[in-house]
Amino acid sequence: MTPADSGPEGTRPPPTRRRPGGRTARIRQQVLDAVVAELGEHGYDGLTTDAVAARAGVHRATVYRRWGDVGGLLADVLDAASDDDWQPPDTGSLESDLAALNQEIYAALTAQPPIMAALIAASFRSEKAAQAQQRLWEDRYARCEIIVSRAVRHGELPPRTDARQLLIAATAPLYHQLVLLRATPDPQLPGHAARTAALAAAAGSFAEPPSARDA
Amino acid sequence: MTPADSGPEGTRPPPTRRRPGGRTARIRQQVLDAVVAELGEHGYDGLTTDAVAARAGVHRATVYRRWGDVGGLLADVLDAASDDDWQPPDTGSLESDLAALNQEIYAALTAQPPIMAALIAASFRSEKAAQAQQRLWEDRYARCEIIVSRAVRHGELPPRTDARQLLIAATAPLYHQLVLLRATPDPQLPGHAARTAALAAAAGSFAEPPSARDA
Known part of the structure; x- marks a missing residue:
């Protein structure tokens, strides 16, 4: 129901979002963090693969090759959001x-x-x-x-x-x-x-x- | 809740949507009908003021002057949708x-x-x-x-x-x-x-x- 880090602030420490997996996983995380930051600052209309690559400190060719376009980047942000251990609140009723x-x-x-x-x-x-x-x-x-x-x-x-x-x-x-x-x-x-x-x-x-x- | 002609089909004859008002009102209706038709056929991405003008049989300068851009055209379609006598169903419970x-x-x-x-x-x-x-x-x-x-x-x-x-x-x-x-x-x-x-x-x-x- 919520994207990766939209749970109540502070309930999960950020490091648990980073999974082991070496350089590829690290680059993915840098790129997806950059997508979220660019989207938050500029909205969809200001989101470009070049700006994401620059912000992530990743070569633009890497971004094009792996994600294709802005739609591919957004889809991976959303897919990554499921890759967590979120559970709904259990409060008793x-x-x-x-x-x-x-x-x-x-x-x-x-x-x-x-x-x-x-x-x-x-x-x-x-x-x-x-x-x-x-x-x-x-x-x-x-x-x-x-x-x-x-x-x-x-x-x-x-x-x-x-x-x-x-x-x-x-x-x-x-x-x-x-x-x-x-x-x-x-x-x-x-x-x-x-x-x-x-x-x-x-x-x-x-x-x-x-x-x-x-x- | 529904755009102009989204009530159950056939409950209102189309002519009642056309209000008196002469040429200006008639041009507006032609243009808004063209917006809806273009939107239905091509979606937002295919919607252009030029295509609307051509479909409506109206000079493109008229469309630019009166509606400005695609956003202005869509806003007028939505505003026109309120300009009806729609009432919610009255069924007894x-x-x-x-x-x-x-x-x-x-x-x-x-x-x-x-x-x-x-x-x-x-x-x-x-x-x-x-x-x-x-x-x-x-x-x-x-x-x-x-x-x-x-x-x-x-x-x-x-x-x-x-x-x-x-x-x-x-x-x-x-x-x-x-x-x-x-x-x-x-x-x-x-x-x-x-x-x-x-x-x-x-x-x-x-x-x-x-x-x-x-x-």
Whole structure:
């Protein structure tokens, strides 16, 4: 749901993002850091492979050869964001787990510089970035399903609950308000959207009908 | 919530979109129709003022003078979309009103050619288009508040209900799934998102706390 370093500030020390792997991995990290920095400073329109190469201290031919173009660079930033050990918050109840998750998303969507917003905007410009953004969201939503399975285990939700629909309902208002409607950020929004989804879940909105097997 | 002609097909005959006003109004309509057609065929990247002028049969100087650039053309398409008599569906209950509204949004977001999706994408490219898209959404959400006030009048909801939050909760999953996540369209989605919002509303999720006056 969030790019590589969009979790609450300070929860993970930066060095854990650097994986072993020698020169190739180090160059990749330098280049991707440069993409994020350039994107934050200049947005998509100011992002060029040359500026990224210069900032990363890497030869431009290396960047062209490995990433091709700006779309390839953005896609690799998004793909790298999944390459972490992020787990959704575990706070003890469905509503508070969803609220904590929404706080992370809210923080990422309102951060300065607006990296996540710029990556989402870029996904409307570059098909490669769009596909990588989809893969990242799929990864994040899949990891978040544990919030729902914990709530099922604790007896908060019926066993057959559509986890994905519940997670979409909980998080969609943040994206809609902040990314599409461009509303003034409302600090109540994360908690309220979580509460709405939890109330609807308690009322059976995401309960799947029994399958034919159970009939 | 929907651009000018994105309501269910055939509910309004096209001639009602043409307002009296003579040559200036007629030229505007020709140009805006051409923008929509070009956008549908070629997307934002293929949209040029010259192509719009040619398609509309209008001199290019007229287009430059009146609309300036592609952003100005898109902004006027979006502004013109509010200049109609659209009202949200009135079906007799909160959930079915929201479901009918969501059906309209779903139809617009999955239409071919994808005009609404292209306009939303364009709002990530042009600041003028972004501001006009915001104005259009504001107009549509304001008009939809009558859905909530009717439900209050019928005793379905408490008098102090946050209409906007309820409408955002009902509609956000469609935009999130279809515009951002680019999920395969699921015909169950409009009804399900409506039902989720209605269940949360019935559970008190959008009830505003009593104001100081009532204390």
